[in-house]
Amino acid sequence: MPSSSSASSTFQIEYPTCNCGKPSPMRKSKTKENPGRRFLGCGNYENGKKNCEYFYWIDPDPKLRTNLML
Ligand SMILES: [Zn+2]
Numbered sequence: 001m002p003s004s005s006s007a008s009s010t011f012q013i014e015y016p017t018c019n020c021g022k023p024s025p026m027r028k029s030k031t032k033e034n035p036g037r038r039f040l041g042c043g044n045y046e047n048g049k050k051n052c053e054y055f056y057w058i059d060p061d062p063k064l065r066t067n068l069m070l
Pocket residue numbers: 018019020021022042043044050051052053054
């Protein structure tokens with residue numbers, strides 16, 4: 001049994017920054033159209049301040065996914 005040292009560097013997801021220069025954490029959509037669909041939004045999205053309209057879906061469109069599986 002090789003007792004190799006475990007990976008010292010933990011994998012970290014680097015969030016992209018929005019146009020405000022803020023890190024945009026992953027969020028989950030709560031809309032009827034895309035329930036639970038993950039996306040990246042502006043760092044100020046929840047602050048109610050300036051929203052630079054940065055928006056990027058992480059998960060593919062559930063409708064498209066359904067079509068691909070057919
Ligand atoms: Zn922003």
